[in-house]
Amino acid sequence: MKKKSLSPAVDVPGPDIGTSGREMTIIMDEYQSIYGERDINYSGITTGKSIQHHGIRGREESTGLGVFYATRQILNNQDWVEKLKVTKGLQGKKIIIQGYGNVGYWASKFFVE
Secondary structure, eight states: OOTTTOOOBBBBOOOTTTTHHHHHHHHHHHHHHHHHTTTTGGGGGGGGGGGGGTTTTTTHHHHHHHHHHHHHHHTEEEHHHHHTOOOSSSSSOOOOOOOOHHHHHHHHHHHHH
């Protein structure tokens, strides 16, 4: 990895396939042990940490909720529904979710609700 390519101001990784808040906390702890005295923003080095490890509420579901909001917004926009040749709104639509990881789970949950 290129030196100084990871910092709260440069690149902030989050959990993905095969990682979770646990790994994000490990990265944060390691970053703090190296740069903590020089970087007061050390806890912002990763996202997806638990609340007790400087995480934020709502992070786990945020990407799936973003998929839901973006889809809802597009389907409520007259220009887009005309381009897509669909009816306006989410009502009566069938949604296909590819994958059922964290994003797919939460997107599915919000669409069903």
